[in-house]
Amino acid sequence: MQKLYDEVSSLDKRCYENFGLSEDILMEHAADGMADFIKSKFSKGSSVLIVCGSGNNGADGIALARLLHPDYNVKILHLKKPKSDMAKLQKKRLDAIGLKECCTIESCDVLVDAIVGTGFRGEFNPEISSVIDEMNNSDAYKIACDVPSGYKFFADATLTMGALKKDMYLDAHKEYVGDIKVIDLGVGRDIYECESNWNLLDLEDLNLPNRNKKDTHKGSYGHLACVVGEKIGAGVLCSKSALRFGAGLVSVVGYNTTNIPHSIMSSELLPKTTSAIAIGMGLGDSYSDMDLKSFLNNDYPLIADADILHMDILQEILKRENVVLTPHAKEFISVLRLCKLADISVDELQKNRFKYVELFCKTYPKVTLLLKGANVIIAKDDKFFINPHGSSKLAKGGSGDVLSGLIGSLLAQRYTPLEATFNASLAHVSLALNYTGSDFSLTPDDLISQIGKL
Numbered sequence: 001m002q003k004l005y006d007e008v009s010s011l012d013k014r015c016y017e018n019f020g021l022s023e024d025i026l027m028e029h030a031a032d033g034m035a036d037f038i039k040s041k042f043s044k045g046s047s048v049l050i051v052c053g054s055g056n057n058g059a060d061g062i063a064l065a066r067l068l069h070p071d072y073n074v075k076i077l078h079l080k081k082p083k084s085d086m087a088k089l090q091k092k093r094l095d096a097i098g099l100k101e102c103c104t105i106e107s108c109d110v111l112v113d114a115i116v117g118t119g120f121r122g123e124f125n126p127e128i129s130s131v132i133d134e135m136n137n138s139d140a141y142k143i144a145c146d147v148p149s150g151y152k153f154f155a156d157a158t159l160t161m162g163a164l165k166k167d168m169y170l171d172a173h174k175e176y177v178g179d180i181k182v183i184d185l186g187v188g189r190d191i192y193e194c195e196s197n198w199n200l201l202d203l204e205d206l207n208l209p210n211r212n213k214k215d216t217h218k219g220s221y222g223h224l225a226c227v228v229g230e231k232i233g234a235g236v237l238c239s240k241s242a243l244r245f246g247a248g249l250v251s252v253v254g255y256n257t258t259n260i261p262h263s264i265m266s267s268e269l270l271p272k273t274t275s276a277i278a279i280g281m282g283l284g285d286s287y288s289d290m291d292l293k294s295f296l297n298n299d300y301p302l303i304a305d306a307d308i309l310h311m312d313i314l315q316e317i318l319k320r321e322n323v324v325l326t327p328h329a330k331e332f333i334s335v336l337r338l339c340k341l342a343d344i345s346v347d348e349l350q351k352n353r354f355k356y357v358e359l360f361c362k363t364y365p366k367v368t369l370l371l372k373g374a375n376v377i378i379a380k381d382d383k384f385f386i387n388p389h390g391s392s393k394l395a396k397g398g399s400g401d402v403l404s405g406l407i408g409s410l411l412a413q414r415y416t417p418l419e420a421t422f423n424a425s426l427a428h429v430s431l432a433l434n435y436t437g438s439d440f441s442l443t444p445d446d447l448i449s450q451i452g453k454l
């Protein structure tokens with residue numbers, strides 16, 4: 001797990017005040033880290049074009065040019081005249097050693113975007129936009145210094161300074177950042193970083209269910225009741241996924257329980273041994289509120305997904321102690337509207353995913369939320385996690401039902417709602433990553449069949 005930050009200037013300030021490091025020292029480490037990265041990937045003599053802006057992001061780029069020259073064939077393009085004190089200082093140092101400047105995007109092996117970093121405001125003017133378009137069209141290996149400029153530069157790798165910035169994990173930014181690597185700034189990351197409520201999940205954080213105890217029986221691993229409705233297929237996928245992920249028993253529950261696999265049980269009412277409930281997937285609108293209340297008249301841990309996220313009964317569900325909600329963007333705006341927290345478009349949500357998740361969690365601190373997306377957000381109270389390991393392979397009907405089954409299974413096996421949710425989410429993305437077929441071909445059944453290989 002790695003920490004994520006809204007901004008790092010306060011962390012830089014700690015370096016100046018607590019560790020006696022100057023801005024200059026930090027910047028030299030930033031540039032050195034980038035130089036090391038390039039040296040590890042490209043042999044001496046490779047051509048490197050560094051495009052610099054006027055602030056400290058540009059200054060990082062200018063310092064990098066000095067460190068790579070003359071072993072590499074370095075050229076620098078100043079899009080704007082150095083303006084910050086550090087940019088002026090770095091330019092003076094570079095001028096002292098003499099280096100070729102160029103004024104167009106020339107062909108090169110490595111192209112570094114040091115136009116603007118965290119200081120980006122507003123929009124680029126057409127002139128800079130067209131330079132960035134040219135950079136994007138280059139065949140070179142593309143490196144973003146700190147962050148891709150204005151999230152318009154398509155980087156193969158983003159070398160970010162000091163610590164991970166939360167903004168890099170906005171869904172819309174996933175296309176631009178490429179592989180992300182943190183560069184240390186003169187002190188180890190553990191020392192540079194301080195507390196943060198936001199964390200990035202690593203695949204290694206996955207804590208799978210285990211069967212280490214010997215004297216057990218099926219009841220020891222819980223019983224998930226999956227309430228099904230009109231579209232039985234969704235409930236079946238959820239149930240199969242839950243059974244495969246370790247729940248001792250899984251039942252589909254409701255009026256429509258014909259044609260279900262032999263391994264899944266069925267009943268009209270909640271079984272007596274139920275230890276967790278999954279509800280919402282394929283539910284349709286065939287149940288009255290009274291019917292639904294009969295499934296909810298208990299305090300079992302519960303995962304609510306899909307159709308139920310549009311229903312007024314959600315208000316009742318949100319009062320429960322152990323509940324997980326797993327909306328995608330469209331469902332989350334419905335949740336926000338039903339809760340009278342916000343009436344917004346999907347576009348507004350996607351631009352401000354972090355803000356609306358925080359708003360929801362502040363109002364419902366007992367509820368665990370998983371907001372689906374290119375980068376999944378998992379949150380409860382004041383703890384926030386991003387799972388960035390998902391891929392477009394998962395963009396297919398039924399993937400979400402498999403995820404609900406994984407969460408339901410862990411709830412039945414008595415994981416806490418937060419642990420159930422982030423472990424299920426990590427298992428879900430791992431299933432997609434482990435799939436060896438073509439990206440477009442992954443089906444929910446493929447996901448389920450691979451659970452046993454985790």
Ligand SMILES: NC(=O)C1=CN([C@@H]2O[C@H](COP(=O)(O)OP(=O)(O)OC[C@H]3O[C@@H](n4cnc5c(N)ncnc54)[C@H](OP(=O)(O)O)[C@@H]3O)[C@@H](O)[C@H]2O)[C@H](O)CC1
Nearest residue numbers: 027054055056057116117118119120121123124146161162
């Ligand atoms: N711990 C760290 O992360 C460190 C980061 N470092 C680097 O410093 C930058 C941040 O530097 P800063 O000077 O604060 O800001 P930037 O260089 O990112 O941006 C400011 C300059 O960018 C110009 N700008 C802003 N918006 C636009 C725009 N829409 N179009 C064109 N130009 C824009 C702005 O120019 P103005 O003329 O508008 O004033 C500024 O000159 C960080 O990202 C890291 O790379 C340090 O190396 C140390 C530690």
Ligand SMILES: [K+]
Nearest residue numbers: 113116147149
């Ligand atoms: K940049």
